Amino acid sequence: MKPNSAIAPKVYLVGAGPGAADLLTLRAARLLARADIVFHDALVHADVLAMAPQARLVLVGKRSGRLSTAQRFINRQLVDAAGRYRCVVRLKGGDPMLFGRAQEEIGALREAGIAVEIVPGISAGFGASAEVGQSLTRRGLSRSVIFLTPAVGTGEARHEWAQAARHADTVVLYMAGRQAQDIADGLIGAGLLPQRPAVLIENATLPGQRIIPTTLAGLPLAARQLADGPALILIGDVYAELIGLAAATTPRSAAA
């Protein structure tokens, strides 16, 4: 805890990657090695935290359903720390700019006159794709990939979510393990074929990793095999061969 009087206050917003510690970037690893304090999410693995041996570690946030009051408290903690520590790191699972609520923290810091430097990380969808061994895009089969979180059971938002997923060639759903039934219902309701190939992946890149190839209609049953780890759902023709189909036999929807 060193006073920070001579240098301009700054917070590093750093991606912790998909799970495995050696999937951090070199830049992230160097920052952690010299960090004085690290604010981290619950999902950041202990091996990653061990890369910041000098730092005070502060667990913030919740695994799901973080309240806005809690977010304001995190913002306040970051602003305070920037005035007191030389190297302040806010460590977020995956990439900080995708589903990380980064903008709220960036906004609060900038408003307080604190510089923010962002260090990207490998987002879970890329860690999962490397493990599954199927490219997200493929010539003649997929030229677009959508990353989204499902909005289930909320009227208009639900409709928009499913329409967005319907129009992309490959779909990557984050925070999706517990909503498999709603996701399958929503996408089939939006016109995707029930037999469209899908992959459920839990704890991607970590020792407890589980990869379950299935179909859109098979997702709810497959999801019962999951434990309590973070899970992604991948959907698209590029996964056809994982379930023994030729890609050409699986049109996206009845209309396609």
Place this chain on the structure above:
Amino acid sequence: MKPNSAIAPKVYLVGAGPGAADLLTLRAARLLARADIVFHDALVHADVLAMAPQARLVLVGKRSGRLSTAQRFINRQLVDAAGRYRCVVRLKGGDPMLFGRAQEEIGALREAGIAVEIVPGISAGFGASAEVGQSLTRRGLSRSVIFLTPAVGTGEARHEWAQAARHADTVVLYMAGRQAQDIADGLIGAGLLPQRPAVLIENATLPGQRIIPTTLAGLPLAARQLADGPALILIGDVYAELIGLAAATTPRSAAA
């Protein structure tokens, strides 16, 4: 060049990240340090290649419009190298599983009985987002992000491409710098508003980086400022404040 008789042949398909060498993963850096041969794309920066001091460096592929015969030649080179070198790395810009034509190489290697291990990388869209300083997603504003390459002037594919982009909250277009006019025309034709916020970014994370905030309609003019580096286009409400607008004043389309 060491004979590879005792161990099973394997090729590492490694993401080189968005540009800056310290945005490689630790795993990628360790592989490069012990690589005997590295097959790399033209876009991989010299500082990254310098991380493989022992390796024979082989430039493969073209910056755009790679022919399938060229791809078959690359596949053949990889298969041959796997039988002759201990540590063979295929290094691709960004993440190997997004717009990298990885599946053709993976398929050829597996067919030849060669194991493939994939090491993810920071895709350009994430490197660019960190530099632009705006999260791809934001509570209440964007819960979906689509990554795509434009298919311009090709009838049906053009239509599908624009429809996919129209339904996502945030759009990230790769290999887009030279097609700014077609992209703007295609998306406005698909119903996006001409004043929708957009950002053009060239050489993201590298010294020659250039960030140009504009609008969908302003993209063609903005693109004239680009040099010859790789460029991305980001489109969405999350970029409104970069051009002095409040996000709420920019509906996605006239229908929204």
